Amino acid sequence: MAAIEIRSLQKRFGDVTALRDVDLTVKEGEVFGFLGPNGAGKSTTIDLLLDYLRPTAGSVSVFGHDAQAETKRVHERLGVLPDAYGLTGHLTARQHAQFAIDSKDADDHPLELLDRVGVAEAADRNVEGFSKGMKQRLLLACALAGSPDLLVLDEPSTGLDPNGARRMREIVREENERGATVFFSSHILGQVEAVADRVGILVDGEVVAEDHIDDLRDSVGSASGTLVLTLDHLSEAALAAVRDVEGVTSADANGQTVTVTCPDERKATVVDAVRTDGATVLDVESRETSLDDLFASYTETADAGPEGGVEPSADTGGEAGGDASADAATDAEASR
Numbered sequence: 001m002a003a004i005e006i007r008s009l010q011k012r013f014g015d016v017t018a019l020r021d022v023d024l025t026v027k028e029g030e031v032f033g034f035l036g037p038n039g040a041g042k043s044t045t046i047d048l049l050l051d052y053l054r055p056t057a058g059s060v061s062v063f064g065h066d067a068q069a070e071t072k073r074v075h076e077r078l079g080v081l082p083d084a085y086g087l088t089g090h091l092t093a094r095q096h097a098q099f100a101i102d103s104k105d106a107d108d109h110p111l112e113l114l115d116r117v118g119v120a121e122a123a124d125r126n127v128e129g130f131s132k133g134m135k136q137r138l139l140l141a142c143a144l145a146g147s148p149d150l151l152v153l154d155e156p157s158t159g160l161d162p163n164g165a166r167r168m169r170e171i172v173r174e175e176n177e178r179g180a181t182v183f184f185s186s187h188i189l190g191q192v193e194a195v196a197d198r199v200g201i202l203v204d205g206e207v208v209a210e211d212h213i214d215d216l217r218d219s220v221g222s223a224s225g226t227l228v229l230t231l232d233h234l235s236e237a238a239l240a241a242v243r244d245v246e247g248v249t250s251a252d253a254n255g256q257t258v259t260v261t262c263p264d265e266r267k268a269t270v271v272d273a274v275r276t277d278g279a280t281v282l283d284v285e286s287r288e289t290s291l292d293d294l295f296a297s298y299t300e301t302a303d304a305g306p307e308g309g310v311e312p313s314a315d316t317g318g319e320a321g322g323d324a325s326a327d328a329a330t331d332a333e334a335s336r
């Protein structure tokens, strides 16, 4: 059974269409990174999953339970780190953790949860004095209460220093190892790459790619591998020979250096070509497609998708049906 199944999900806020037509499946037991630039609709999707918002159209189910009709059953299996703080300033970290434990009917020890995220020393301080990163750590501790089957983390690294971000990744792995499914949103690609099994890329309210990171990289890799060659001299003839190599999409000279864009499997041929007139190669720098390149190729050319890559989902070409004022009313009714 899928941990999360999102079908034809649409959400409008008045004139703003936040989600056009989102389909996404998160498998049980995987770590799924939900990527997208600012304003893509990541938080809106998560809020719909949590029934903090009501959809204009479409559905979300969690472990087979409809997020809107069976909200309580969904929440029983969830641990959530929200994008906006839900902390109460005059309560201590320990009280927050205890509250999260009680609301899950669990028997965790609050200090152990706080220790896991690195804020045990501040357990008895009111959270109004907490830094951003400490608040984020506390929210994660609360999300972990009751060992939920699904962790939903909205931009979990916000406000964390490098140690905090690393601890966050370790906890994601630990939770996944004990069997939890993890769904987390981010626009920090390195963090997604480090822990996610699969990613979904959301651009302007549409999923433009959903796949394993390696497969996504393969789909754009042939278009954007880069080779930087430094030579003892660079002639027009050598440059022309490089440009003649099949698959080379660009070759730019700068003094004795030439930067070539070509498929990885053509790099050796390019090195041979640049030496045709007797030049010596002094330095070679080869760069694989990074997740940043991948992300850029989807987010900047979402309409076209990467060359030879995964097809973006079809543009619905219009806004979701439904009445905005009705949406506002149903949102107000949605449980928080």
Ligand SMILES: Nc1ncnc2c1ncn2[C@@H]1O[C@H](COP(=O)(O)OP(=O)(O)OP(=O)(O)O)[C@@H](O)[C@H]1O
Residues within 6 Å of the ligand: 013, 016, 017, 018, 036, 037, 038, 039, 040, 041, 042, 043, 044, 045, 187
């Ligand atoms: N309550 C709201 N009223 C009006 N528009 C909204 C509301 N909530 C979200 N939006 C709009 O919906 C779109 C998607 O926003 P959302 O917060 O889901 O994006 P996001 O991908 O989470 O962005 P970020 O990475 O910046 O957090 C944006 O255009 C946003 O302005």
